[in-house]
Amino acid sequence: MNKNDDTKARLIESAGEIFAQHGFRSATIREICRRAGTNVSSVNYHFRDKYGLYASVLESLHQSAVRKYPPDLGLKEGATAEEKLRAFIRSFLLRILDEGFPAWHGKLMALEIADPTGALDQLVQNSIRPMHEHLSGIVRTLLQKYDLLDEKNSNVSFLCAMSIVGQCLHHFTGRQIIAALCPKCFDSTDIERIADHITRFSLGGIRELGAGGLRCK
Amino acid sequence: MNKNDDTKARLIESAGEIFAQHGFRSATIREICRRAGTNVSSVNYHFRDKYGLYASVLESLHQSAVRKYPPDLGLKEGATAEEKLRAFIRSFLLRILDEGFPAWHGKLMALEIADPTGALDQLVQNSIRPMHEHLSGIVRTLLQKYDLLDEKNSNVSFLCAMSIVGQCLHHFTGRQIIAALCPKCFDSTDIERIADHITRFSLGGIRELGAGGLRCK
Amino acid sequence: MNKNDDTKARLIESAGEIFAQHGFRSATIREICRRAGTNVSSVNYHFRDKYGLYASVLESLHQSAVRKYPPDLGLKEGATAEEKLRAFIRSFLLRILDEGFPAWHGKLMALEIADPTGALDQLVQNSIRPMHEHLSGIVRTLLQKYDLLDEKNSNVSFLCAMSIVGQCLHHFTGRQIIAALCPKCFDSTDIERIADHITRFSLGGIRELGAGGLRCK
Amino acid sequence: MNKNDDTKARLIESAGEIFAQHGFRSATIREICRRAGTNVSSVNYHFRDKYGLYASVLESLHQSAVRKYPPDLGLKEGATAEEKLRAFIRSFLLRILDEGFPAWHGKLMALEIADPTGALDQLVQNSIRPMHEHLSGIVRTLLQKYDLLDEKNSNVSFLCAMSIVGQCLHHFTGRQIIAALCPKCFDSTDIERIADHITRFSLGGIRELGAGGLRCK
DNA sequence: TATGAATGAGCCTTCATTCAT
DNA sequence: AATGAATGAAGGCTCATTCAT
Numbered sequence: 002m003n004k005n006d007d008t009k010a011r012l013i014e015s016a017g018e019i020f021a022q023h024g025f026r027s028a029t030i031r032e033i034c035r036r037a038g039t040n041v042s043s044v045n046y047h048f049r050d051k052y053g054l055y056a057s058v059l060e061s062l063h064q065s066a067v068r069k070y071p072p073d074l075g076l077k078e079g080a081t082a083e084e085k086l087r088a089f090i091r092s093f094l095l096r097i098l099d100e101g102f103p104a105w106h107g108k109l110m111a112l113e114i115a116d117p118t119g120a121l122d123q124l125v126q127n128s129i130r131p132m133h134e135h136l137s138g139i140v141r142t143l144l145q146k147y148d149l150l151d152e153k154n155s156n157v158s159f160l161c162a163m164s165i166v167g168q169c170l171h172h173f174t175g176r177q178i179i180a181a182l183c184p185k186c187f188d189s190t191d192i193e194r195i196a197d198h199i200t201r202f203s204l205g206g207i208r209e210l211g212a213g214g215l216r217c218k
Numbered sequence: 219m220n221k222n223d224d225t226k227a228r229l230i231e232s233a234g235e236i237f238a239q240h241g242f243r244s245a246t247i248r249e250i251c252r253r254a255g256t257n258v259s260s261v262n263y264h265f266r267d268k269y270g271l272y273a274s275v276l277e278s279l280h281q282s283a284v285r286k287y288p289p290d291l292g293l294k295e296g297a298t299a300e301e302k303l304r305a306f307i308r309s310f311l312l313r314i315l316d317e318g319f320p321a322w323h324g325k326l327m328a329l330e331i332a333d334p335t336g337a338l339d340q341l342v343q344n345s346i347r348p349m350h351e352h353l354s355g356i357v358r359t360l361l362q363k364y365d366l367l368d369e370k371n372s373n374v375s376f377l378c379a380m381s382i383v384g385q386c387l388h389h390f391t392g393r394q395i396i397a398a399l400c401p402k403c404f405d406s407t408d409i410e411r412i413a414d415h416i417t418r419f420s421l422g423g424i425r426e427l428g429a430g431g432l433r434c435k
Numbered sequence: 436m437n438k439n440d441d442t443k444a445r446l447i448e449s450a451g452e453i454f455a456q457h458g459f460r461s462a463t464i465r466e467i468c469r470r471a472g473t474n475v476s477s478v479n480y481h482f483r484d485k486y487g488l489y490a491s492v493l494e495s496l497h498q499s500a501v502r503k504y505p506p507d508l509g510l511k512e513g514a515t516a517e518e519k520l521r522a523f524i525r526s527f528l529l530r531i532l533d534e535g536f537p538a539w540h541g542k543l544m545a546l547e548i549a550d551p552t553g554a555l556d557q558l559v560q561n562s563i564r565p566m567h568e569h570l571s572g573i574v575r576t577l578l579q580k581y582d583l584l585d586e587k588n589s590n591v592s593f594l595c596a597m598s599i600v601g602q603c604l605h606h607f608t609g610r611q612i613i614a615a616l617c618p619k620c621f622d623s624t625d626i627e628r629i630a631d632h633i634t635r636f637s638l639g640g641i642r643e644l645g646a647g648g649l650r651c652k
Numbered sequence: 653m654n655k656n657d658d659t660k661a662r663l664i665e666s667a668g669e670i671f672a673q674h675g676f677r678s679a680t681i682r683e684i685c686r687r688a689g690t691n692v693s694s695v696n697y698h699f700r701d702k703y704g705l706y707a708s709v710l711e712s713l714h715q716s717a718v719r720k721y722p723p724d725l726g727l728k729e730g731a732t733a734e735e736k737l738r739a740f741i742r743s744f745l746l747r748i749l750d751e752g753f754p755a756w757h758g759k760l761m762a763l764e765i766a767d768p769t770g771a772l773d774q775l776v777q778n779s780i781r782p783m784h785e786h787l788s789g790i791v792r793t794l795l796q797k798y799d800l801l802d803e804k805n806s807n808v809s810f811l812c813a814m815s816i817v818g819q820c821l822h823h824f825t826g827r828q829i830i831a832a833l834c835p836k837c838f839d840s841t842d843i844e845r846i847a848d849h850i851t852r853f854s855l856g857g858i859r860e861l862g863a864g865g866l867r868c869k
Numbered sequence: 870t871a872t873g874a875a876t877g878a879g880c881c882t883t884c885a886t887t888c889a890t
Numbered sequence: 891a892a893t894g895a896a897t898g899a900a901g902g903c904t905c906a907t908t909c910a911t
Contacts, residue, residue: 008871011874013239018900024333025242026244027243028906029904029905029906030905031904031905031906039871039872040872040873041873041905041906041907042871042872042873042874042908042909043871043872044906044907045906045907045908046870046871046872048905050907051905051906051907066349085322087887103291114392114394114395115332115391115392116241116311116333117394117395121394121395121398122396122398125275125395125398125399129395129398129399132297132395133399137240140423146221156400156403156411157415158398159399159403160412160415160419161415161419163385163388163389163392163396164385164388164416164419165385165416166385166392167384167385167388167389167392168380168381168385170384170388170391170392171380171381171383171384171387171388172330172380172384173334174332174387174391175380175383175384175387177331177334177338178331178338178342179337179380181338181339181342182342182346182347182348182350182376183376186373186376188891189410193376194373198374198377198381198427199381200292201423201426201427202377202420202423202424203419203423204376204423204426205422205423205424205425205426205427206419206421206423206426207419207421208417208422208426209419209421209422209423209425210415210418210419210422224897226893246879246880246881247880247881247882248879248880248881256896257883257896257897258871258881258882258897258898259883259884259896259897259898260895260896260897261881262881262882262883263894263895263896263897264895267881267882268880268882269882391893422905442892458767460677460678461677463883463884463885464884464886465883465884465885471695471847473892473893474892474893475884475885475886475893475894476886476887476888476892476893476894476895477848477892477893478885479886479887479891480892481884482891484885484886485884485885485886502850503892509765514768521667541836545800546827548825548828548829549767549825549826549877550675550765550766550767551828553897555828555829555832556832559829559832563832563833565832567833568733578801582821590837590845591849592835593837594833594846594849594853595849595853597822597823597830598819598849598850598853600822600826601817601818601819601820601821601822601823601826602814602818602819604818604822604825604826605814605817605818605821606814606818606823608765608766608767608821608825609765609814609817609818609821611765611768611772612765612768612772612780613814615772615773615776616776616780616781616784616810617810620810621808621825628807629653629811629886632811632812632815632861633815635857635860635861636811636812636815636854636857636858636860636861637857638860639856639858639859639860639861640852640854640855640857640860641853641856642830642856642860643852643853643855643856643857643859644849644852644853644856672897680900680902681902681903682900682901683902688876689878691875691876692876692877692902692903693875693877693903693904693905694874694875694876694877695877695902696901696903696904697873697874697875698874699876699901701903702903713895747898764884765909792873
């Protein structure tokens with residue numbers, strides 16, 4: 002690794018943090034370069050422009066994000082669909098709420114979802130769709146288990162997946178409003194409790210839909 | 219309505235659109251004034267500064283948004299809690315997804331939730347907390363109906379409210395990713411279907427939590 | 436006095452204060468009109484523009500300033516030249532340092548001297564030259580008393596007048612630096628002490644020049 | 653000297669001129685940059701903001717002003733207090749009246765005294781207080797020589813210093829009024845004559861105060 | 870290869886003034 | 891006669907980018 006690669010790596014690292022904090026538009030390359038200990042021109046030199054740096058950050062994210070918090074985090078072979086769902090939700094929350102390094106992986110994805118920059122297509126291709134398929138698979142298994150074959154209307158599993166993802170993202174996207182509404186409700190150690198809630202809430206929702214409205218058959 | 223009110227009203231209207239499209243920071247008063255057919259100084263004259271205009275937009279939102287889509291939209295006297303929940307979700311979705319005028323009411327609120335500007339306190343006080351209390355009341359009623367008294371742990375109803383709101387907001391916040399993942403899943407007439415889904419999903423979730431996870435196993 | 440005249444008078448009064456505080460360029464008509472309880476257009480209506488208001492203030496000053504603190508303030512008939520000098524210095528200091536109404540008369544003159552706006556000619560004609568002649572007369576009398584006829588070189592009396600005026604003005608112009616250099620040296624009641632000092636200092640200076648450098652003849 | 657230093661130096665030089673002509677507030681960075689042959693952003697790049705440029709000008713002033721016209725300009729070893737006073741007054745006048753480069757040193761100081769910007773503290777610390785102490789020392793020596801020990805009332809020497817400085821500054825601050833009152837009294841070669849006058853006038857004043865007003869009556 | 874300097878478009882804001890009642 | 895609204899020039903500043911070593 003020569004000095005060149007080193008500078009690039011440091012830029013990507015600090016850019017990840019800043020972009021995750023402020024979003025693409027509000028982040029400034031001056032702040033990024035200050036943290037990376039380089040000059041402002043280095044971004045244009047190495048990445049053509051600000052957007053090129055952003056794309057590189059997303060690319061690097063794709064390569065390392067799932068490695069740290071894979072969707073099947075900590076699962077044994079032969080886990081049930083319910084266990085898989087909980088693992089998915091928990092790892093999702095960890096990626097977007099964890100404060101440790103590299104905490105910005107999930108945050109960047111959430112920000113890109115909420116305020117797309119044009120890198121969305123790349124992100125969908127590389128990261129989001131695979132995860133979405135993973136979640137959809139779990140949901141379909143559960144729906145079938147609860148007596149609904151999703152074949153007639155594939156939208157049911159899609160809507161369920163959106164419901165699950167929406168619940169998780171809201172704890173990041175709406176974190177300030179949550180803090181304003183209930184200042185003492187959560188702290189950084191509450192990820193497990195939130196994961197529990199969303200898992201149970203979602204299982205109830207899926208069962209409801211699977212049962213076609215006929216509960217407790 | 220004199221010319222003054224006219225200009226102010228036109229500014230608030232075009233500002234609402236632009237702010238809802240780009241967010242407070244990225245929106246420019248030049249674009250706002252261009253659409254309103256005034257010069258850039260008019261903003262400072264009528265609203266002190268850009269932020270004053272934004273605050274006025276939010277204030278105006280507060281006064282007219284709920285009027286168009288009240289949380290108990292179309293409900294009869296003596297509606298059940300389930301019916302109230304569906305009405306809440308449906309009106310929430312209409313506010314953030316409706317493309318007609320003034321479509322930006324819910325969008326602005328969603329943007330403010332996702333990227334607060336400092337007007338959050340005002341918005342919480344005027345709009346968000348009342349709605350949150352309304353929803354929380356419905357949720358508490360349902361939880362009690364399903365055998366859970368929320369007294370020991372008031373966080374349960376709060377988490378349920380967040381789950382419901384998170385699902386709704388994701389259909390606005392993540393609308394681009396949803397379109398990318400499933401281009402043909404939804405169109406503008408699908409609000410009813412989404413409302414149906416979120417209502418049933420959430421009722422299932424609440425029942426699951428109310429039953430302590432033990433029911434219908 | 437109709438409403439028109441009343442508004443004009445109030446504008447001139449508040450403009451005098453503001454101009455005396457901030458100078459012509461830094462003063463804003465908004466501040467002036469706010470204090471006068473009128474709208475910003477009234478200045479243009481009554482005085483054509485900001486400068487017209489300023490000129491009117493100076494004109495009004497000319498009519499009333501000397502009335503309050505005439506250069507021969509409190510002098511009896513047949514006062515000596517020394518007594519006249521002290522009266523001149525004391526009234527000069529009162530005009531520029533007094534905090535009471537209308538304190539801005541002398542301040543405006545001092546500001547115009549330090550940073551002319553183009554109204555200087557008018558001010559010289561109306562106010563400054565008469566005062567200058569008054570002072571020069573006193574100085575010439577003293578010089579003659581001390582054995583110097585100023586005929587050969589009229590500059591001597593002029594330079595003495597400048598020395599006296601310079602000393603006085605510095606206590607206004609340089610008031611902040613004086614406060615910084617010696618925070619506890621002066622307060623608003625010290626005008627008499629300053630007047631005493633400048634009078635004695637200047638008498639000594641004049642005597643020195645009158646004696647042609649031969650002291651204590 | 654690389655290009656950077658060159659641009660910075662050119663900016664400081666042209667800024668010195670413009671600030672000395674118009675004062676800090678009325679000067680525009682556009683005019684400064686136009687003269688320096690740079691664009692307006694260079695000021696922000698090199699000096700953070702307009703005020704940073706101003707502070708740098710004052711700092712540069714501190715470093716070079718006294719070098720060109722030291723308060724003991726041209727004095728031999730063992731000069732008398734009277735000679736020292738004349739040297740002080742002459743160098744002071746040269747600094748504020750000299751039209752050659754860098755003519756703006758004394759002018760800036762005079763403007764800052766007359767209309768402080770907040771850089772006054774810096775200027776007091778670096779330039780004004782040392783000069784003030786220098787002058788005060790000379791005055792005290794003279795007062796003692798003329799039979800007044802200033803111990804009982806240190807204000808006497810302070811007031812004398814102000815009288816001397818006030819006379820000098822008036823020839824800059826009030827230069828336009830002086831020209832209006834006596835158009836043919838002075839030209840640019842008259843600094844020596846003014847210095848002579850102020851020196852003799854002030855020596856007379858100090859002697860008068862030193863003698864307690866009782867001498868040569 | 871890498872960087873400090875320079876650039877210019879664009880932002881919000883302030884201000885005296887003019888417009889239209 | 892008097893005013894609230896509207897105007898446009900000008901100001902300082904930020905930013906991503908390009909230049910020139």
